[in-house]
Amino acid sequence: MGSSLTCAGVVWALLSFLCAAASCVGFFMPYWLLGSQMGKPVSFGTFRRCSYPVRDEVHQATVMLEQCGRYASFQGIPSLEWRICTVVTGVGCGLLLLVSLTALMGCCVSDLISRTIGRVAGGIQFVGALLIGSGCALYPLGWDSEEVRQTCIIQFDHSSCEIGWAFYCTGAGAAAAMMLCTWMACFAGKRRKQYPY
Numbered sequence: 001m002g003s004s005l006t007c008a009g010v011v012w013a014l015l016s017f018l019c020a021a022a023s024c025v026g027f028f029m030p031y032w033l034l035g036s037q038m039g040k041p042v043s044f045g046t047f048r049r050c051s052y053p054v055r056d057e058v059h060q061a062t063v064m065l066e067q068c069g070r071y072a073s074f075q076g077i078p079s080l081e082w083r084i085c086t087v088v089t090g091v092g093c094g095l096l097l098l099v100s101l102t103a104l105m106g107c108c109v110s111d112l113i114s115r116t117i118g119r120v121a122g123g124i125q126f127v128g129a130l131l132i133g134s135g136c137a138l139y140p141l142g143w144d145s146e147e148v149r150q151t152c153i154i155q156f157d158h159s160s161c162e163i164g165w166a167f168y169c170t171g172a173g174a175a176a177a178m179m180l181c182t183w184m185a186c187f188a189g190k191r192r193k194q195y196p197y
Contacts, residue, residue, distance in 0.1 A: 022173030095128030122185025
């Protein structure tokens with residue numbers, strides 16, 4: 001059992017896995033936008049939220065429930081931009097994860113990744129990272145939704161909310177995949193041996 005990767009290919013496989021992991025973890029965490037409502041910390045992701053107001057029927061008041069959860073349905077996501085962002089970023093993360101796991105298999109399986117397959121994998125990584133980058137660019141366009149306006153006081157160029165670590169983690173993973181992994185994929189596969197017939 002030998003490797004089908006060059007030394008650069010092994011580095012590419014490990015870096016691809018780290019980039020995919022960073023993007024996927026950031027995507028699934030609800031800490032893209034951080035703010036506060038009714039004195040409690042509130043955070044939003046593309047399809048999840050932490051801390052939300054509920055009606056307390058016993059005391060006849062609105063209270064903040066401090067737990068994280070998904071929106072009840074896809075249509076429950078507060079804005080069209082966040083729905084598009086969820087789909088686009090999810091597909092991009094799936095592509096990065098697919099390529100990174102294939103690359104890791106190439107470390108252990110001979111003749112799995114050739115020069116051509118490595119270049120195709122780099123192209124797929126580029127598309128995946130481009131999708132994630134597009135999702136990150138769309139995300140701020142959804143800040144005008146009612147849920148966000150209840151949490152964030154936006155006046156002119158100032159907001160009471162701030163971008164969270166998960167947004168940066170997702171974007172950084174995609175940027176590294178686009179700039180480094182795509183380039184390294186071109187040198188990842190070994191040249192096929194020519195066998196005389």
